[in-house]
Amino acid sequence: MKKPEIRIVTEHKKEYLPLLLLGDEMESNIDKYLERGELFALFDPDLKSVCVVTDEGDDTLEIQNLATDERYQRRGYASKLLNHIFDHYRNRYSRIILGTGDTPGILSFYSRFGFSVAGREPDYFTKLFNHPIYEDGVMLRDRVLLEKDLAIIREALARPADIFIGTPSI
């Protein structure tokens, strides 16, 4: 059986819109980062997950969008994509950040990868949308800002005795 394949998409990025809208329901928002960001797509053998990452300056990346086709969630696709992304950037950036809804499922998902809470934007979702947004049955109100130090991986690799294999727990 063929292994899942991850590609960086450089052309016709808007063809990925249906899946991107699952990670960010505002198309006008997606338009703001899609072209300047790097779009990663995981195929197994057809499209399963997408992720858009932008360079925010100051050695910092931002995950703008992460989504897995609803029919194929909880099979490890987003985890595979994220691990690939950390690997892809770890020598060039020191920090990766993102903003997400305050739901236990998503927060536990990101904590598995060593993300920690860096801040909170009160009423972000209630101000942005003129209708309530629900995720996992939770009405989204605040946006939680998460960050992860990519340099930790870099330093660990530079010191073979300290190599850490697996996902750090926080």
Ligand SMILES: CC(C)(COP(=O)(O)OP(=O)(O)OC[C@H]1O[C@@H](n2cnc3c(N)ncnc32)[C@H](O)[C@@H]1OP(=O)(O)O)[C@@H](O)C(=O)NCCC(=O)NCCS
């Ligand atoms: C978050 C998302 C990208 C995860 O994709 P995925 O391919 O299912 O992720 P993985 O299979 O690698 O990891 C699944 C883990 O995520 C967490 N998780 C994801 N959805 C969850 C849910 N609804 N409830 C609880 N935990 C959830 C769990 O820790 C789960 O691990 P488990 O199956 O061992 O319990 C996917 O649920 C999604 O597309 N959601 C809608 C868009 C979104 O919310 N994007 C993130 C905003 S930044």
